[in-house]
Amino acid sequence: MQTFTVVEAVVAPLDRPNVDTDAIIPKQFLKTVDRQGLGVHLFEAWRYLEKGGVQVPNPDFVLNQPRFAGVQILLARENFGCGSSREHAPWALADYGFRAIIAPSFADIFYNNCLKNGILPLRLASDVVDHLFHEVRAAPGYRLRIDLPAQEVQTMGDSRYHFAIEASHKHKLVHGLDDIELTLALGDAIGAYEARRSREAPWLFSSPPARRRGV
Amino acid sequence: MSGKTLYDKLWESHVVHTEADGSTLLYIDRQLLHEVTSPQAFAGLRAAGRKPWRITANIATADHNVPTRDRAAGISDPVARLQVETLDRNCAEFGIEEFAMNDRRQGIVHVMAPEQGLTLPGMTVVCGDSHTATHGALGTLAFGIGTTEVEHVLATQCLWARKSRSMRVWVDGVLAQGVSAKDLVLAVIGRIGTAGGTGYAIEFAGPAVQALSLEGRMTLCNMAIEAGARSGMVAVDETTIDYVRGRSYAPVGALWDAAVEAWRDLHSDADAVFDAELRMDAGAIAPQVTWGTSPEMVTDIRGQVPDPAQAADATQRKGWEEALAYMGLQPATPIQEIRVDKVFIGSCTNARIEDLRAAAAVVRGRHKAASVREVLVVPGSGPVKAQAEAEGLDRIFREAGFEWRDPGCSMCLAMNADRLEPGERCAATSNRNFEGRQGAGGRTHLVSPAMAAAAAIAGHFVDVRHWPAS
Ligand code: SF4
Numbered sequence: 001m002q003t004f005t006v007v008e009a010v011v012a013p014l015d016r017p018n019v020d021t022d023a024i025i026p027k028q029f030l031k032t033v034d035r036q037g038l039g040v041h042l043f044e045a046w047r048y049l050e051k052g053g054v055q056v057p058n059p060d061f062v063l064n065q066p067r068f069a070g071v072q073i074l075l076a077r078e079n080f081g082c083g084s085s086r087e088h089a090p091w092a093l094a095d096y097g098f099r100a101i102i103a104p105s106f107a108d109i110f111y112n113n114c115l116k117n118g119i120l121p122l123r124l125a126s127d128v129v130d131h132l133f134h135e136v137r138a139a140p141g142y143r144l145r146i147d148l149p150a151q152e153v154q155t156m157g158d159s160r161y162h163f164a165i166e167a168s169h170k171h172k173l174v175h176g177l178d179d180i181e182l183t184l185a186l187g188d189a190i191g192a193y194e195a196r197r198s199r200e201a202p203w204l205f206s207s208p209p210a211r212r213r214g215v
Numbered sequence: 216m217s218g219k220t221l222y223d224k225l226w227e228s229h230v231v232h233t234e235a236d237g238s239t240l241l242y243i244d245r246q247l248l249h250e251v252t253s254p255q256a257f258a259g260l261r262a263a264g265r266k267p268w269r270i271t272a273n274i275a276t277a278d279h280n281v282p283t284r285d286r287a288a289g290i291s292d293p294v295a296r297l298q299v300e301t302l303d304r305n306c307a308e309f310g311i312e313e314f315a316m317n318d319r320r321q322g323i324v325h326v327m328a329p330e331q332g333l334t335l336p337g338m339t340v341v342c343g344d345s346h347t348a349t350h351g352a353l354g355t356l357a358f359g360i361g362t363t364e365v366e367h368v369l370a371t372q373c374l375w376a377r378k379s380r381s382m383r384v385w386v387d388g389v390l391a392q393g394v395s396a397k398d399l400v401l402a403v404i405g406r407i408g409t410a411g412g413t414g415y416a417i418e419f420a421g422p423a424v425q426a427l428s429l430e431g432r433m434t435l436c437n438m439a440i441e442a443g444a445r446s447g448m449v450a451v452d453e454t455t456i457d458y459v460r461g462r463s464y465a466p467v468g469a470l471w472d473a474a475v476e477a478w479r480d481l482h483s484d485a486d487a488v489f490d491a492e493l494r495m496d497a498g499a500i501a502p503q504v505t506w507g508t509s510p511e512m513v514t515d516i517r518g519q520v521p522d523p524a525q526a527a528d529a530t531q532r533k534g535w536e537e538a539l540a541y542m543g544l545q546p547a548t549p550i551q552e553i554r555v556d557k558v559f560i561g562s563c564t565n566a567r568i569e570d571l572r573a574a575a576a577v578v579r580g581r582h583k584a585a586s587v588r589e590v591l592v593v594p595g596s597g598p599v600k601a602q603a604e605a606e607g608l609d610r611i612f613r614e615a616g617f618e619w620r621d622p623g624c625s626m627c628l629a630m631n632a633d634r635l636e637p638g639e640r641c642a643a644t645s646n647r648n649f650e651g652r653q654g655a656g657g658r659t660h661l662v663s664p665a666m667a668a669a670a671a672i673a674g675h676f677v678d679v680r681h682w683p684a685s
Contacts, residue, residue: 031294033254079410085345087361113361167236203466
């Protein structure tokens with residue numbers, strides 16, 4: 001996984017609450033068996049217009065505006081990423097080039113999925129997010145600097161906003177660690193749990209596929 | 216010290232290891248796999264040269280992409296076919312049991328697993344699908360995960376998690392005739408909003424919840440995610456035990472007796488304290504209909520489309536305006552005057568036998584309105600389909616001009632050929648009314664099976680409580 005320490009980049013505002021995963025990546029792109037290549041379909045329904053049977057960029061959509069070229073930080077509203085568990089949503093965001101999303105709140109599953117893909121989902125208070133929306137609209141080329149080790153968002157005007165993140169999440173992002181490797185290091189504890197649990201609740205460990213009675 | 220909640224009990228019995236910051240390695244008893252969110256997980260496993268930790272804890276089925284008719288002909292969409300075949304191949308390679316597309320036990324993963332006894336009380340259940348919350352109806356801790364986590368569970372049988380806060384939704388009273396678990400859960404979401412349960416595990420309890428069948432409880436827990444909660448659950452009682460008894464993969468003999476004894480403790484203690492409590496009165500709930508593009512945009516059948524001018528703040532006003540524009544609705548339109556083009560009865564929310572019976576009871580001896588282009592009835596699984604046919608429900612639907620299909624997710628998310636055309640309006644028994652969910656430009660109104668069936672007959676929404684019995 002890509003590490004995340006300090007990212008300084010252009011910010012794009014997406015001013016809608018409850019942006020759901022269907023909006024981030026529509027279902028027709030969930031048929032892929034790969035993780036890559038989803039970036040061109042990110043926000044597909046908002047990003048493109050149909051013109052004479054062909055898709056053209058919708059000039060009104062924020063990511064199509066030249067001033068947001070090279071964007072890596074998305075500024076969003078509350079409950080971002082609600083809906084389905086599809087990891088295709090953070091895959092599409094990452095493939096487009098996003099490294100961080102700032103919002104007052106995130107849906108739980110989406111939040112986790114971001115962390116697994118080197119994207120920092122960063123919560124700031126609603127009034128701070130409001131203020132950032134204001135600033136980004138007012139200043140073309142607006143950038144933010146996100147310092148994960150220091151847990152700080154810094155504006156170019158040198159305002160600083162602290163943000164909270166769980167220590168283990170931060171550790172894994174900063175070092176780009178693979179969860180499975182870490183967990184397998186606890187293999188003995190897993191084995192011990194299974195041994196104990198199979199005594200206490202043996203019905204959970206009696207290999208089920210042996211019987212076939214039908215329903 | 217206060218007693219334990221059901222959630223505490225389920226959580227504590229699955230802790231393998233806890234880090235200093237509270238992040239916990241949780242043991243997973245059952246992982247359900249389907250074709251859409253598993254290919255990259257298997258690919259990851261293969262690339263790292265890893266094997267599944269405990270093969271028999273996994274079970275797979277194809278549901279999202281499968282066609283709902285002419286199955287013998289296979290899947291015509293080559294991309295969908297590749298995904299389904301990839302699941303078949305992965306299961307064969309790793310030795311995981313699969314109910315493949317033409318297996319009679321195949322079905323929507325959340326209908327199939329409880330039906331086969333693969334979901335048992337007291338388990339932790341995960342799936343790469345947000346509606347995994349459904350299984351909480353059996354007194355399990357069940358939640359949706361992403362694909363990287365699917366791979367993690369395959370490789371380690373565990374997941375890193377952090378304990379949620381607990382919320383109890385206590386429902387007093389009795390649901391009126393014609394009002395179902397679907398109406399109840401839509402009313403809850405209308406009250407707390409789609410983010411109201413974020414960070415919580417919700418336990419549904421109280422007399423009105425206990426009075427529900429297990430199917431009704433599944434409908435309730437299914438939509439916990441639409442209230443923002445990763446998991447919903449209901450305590451184990453006789454209804455639960457009766458439901459599980461005799462299922463294919465349920466324990467038998469002495470193991471069954473031991474299991475039942477343990478399951479009887481799967482309820483919140485009388486003195487348990489919740490971080491949040493919500494009380495609802497079942498008797499006050501009328502049939503619900505969503506009018507917007509988020510499940511919280513809901514009112515009851517006597518209501519009308521709201522006026523954005525009356526929104527609480529600017530953000531809500533903008534949200535309402537966008538929703539009405541997308542839905543093609545004017546403020547103050549009575550819900551009963553909204554006409555539908557299509558009707559979908561199906562999905563993991565409402566495609567169990569009881570749902571089909573409720574719909575059939577409304578339809579019997581009637582015919583769909585001429586203005587309604589298509590009514591799809593898609594059973595949740597092979598066994599549901601067989602049962603419905605044994606009861607003659609398929610005939611009732613066919614005689615009404617409805618289409619009787621093969622099991623799968625179908626028009627819940629329209630990954631297969633079943634979908635809305637731009638601008639089409641649909642009464643749907645599924646769980647999400649997001650923009651484009653049932654097809655680009657499609658407009659979805661979420662309702663119960665009885666309400667969907669009645670809308671198909673009348674051509675517009677009607678109050679099924681006053682629907683003449685046939
Ligand atoms: S029926 Fe709909 S909500 Fe349920 S698993 Fe299938 S696509 Fe998801």
